[in-house]
Amino acid sequence: MALSFPVLAADPIVGGAPMLPTKDIIDNAVNSKDHTTLVAAVKAADLVTTLKGAGPFTVFAPTNAAFAALPAGTVDTLLKPENKAKLTGVLTYHVVSGKVDSKAVVAAITAGGGKAELKTVAGGKLTATLVGKDVIVTDENGGKSKVTIADVYQSNGVIHVVDKVLLPK
Incomplete structure (x- = not known):
């Protein structure tokens, strides 16, 4: 049975x-107009150096629309300096070690x-x-997100664009 996952050609x-x-x-994410909220959050959580590292990392990257769908005020609250630990937890919950x-x-789903269970770097x-x-x-928590663009290869991993923000317990 041929299974599909929305895959794009090179670049x-x-x-x-x-x-x-x-x-x-x-370096790729900062150029995506659909990921400005994610980039701002990564900067606020001081994760830029980590995600520029060797990795490899797999990132399930929520779009601006995904962040906008959160309850009103959630993003603004998470971006406050006093909530840096919580923001870091949410962001690293979208990251899996390795190039998946x-x-x-x-x-893995078939097997x-x-x-398939994927362990996040947030634990x-x-x-x-x-x-x-x-x-x-x-x-x-039972929140579901659809992969809308898969296999966006990076020098230090791969990004899969998702349409909802995933939240840890």
């Missing part, structure tokens, strides 16, 4: 900008009898499943 366009595999996660591309995710767990041909990532 995909994300947020109006080409994502070059020769650049790191941060779509083939690896689908293979797991329909679901939490995400569960990946297939719903039709869509990969759905579920957080520990």
Whole structure:
């Protein structure tokens, strides 16, 4: 059975900008107009140096619309200096160690009898499943996010764009 995961050709366009595999996660993300909130949050949490590091990392990157869908005031509250630890926890909950591309995710879902558990660098767990041909990532609270763009390769990992913010317990 052929399973699909929305995959783009080399140098995909994300947020109006080409994502070059020769650049790191941060150097690409800052050019995406769809990820300005994520970039601001990464800067506020002092994670720029980490995500510019060797990795490899797999990032489930929520769009601006995903952040906007959170309850009113959530993003502003998280961006306050006194909430840096909580913000860091939310952001690192979207990161998995290693370069887990779509083939690896689908293979893990198949091997797991329909679901794959992914351990985040925050220490939490995400569960990946297939719903039709869509990969759905579920957080520990039951929140679901769809991968809308997969396999955006970076020099230090891979990004999968998601349509909802995933929240740790």
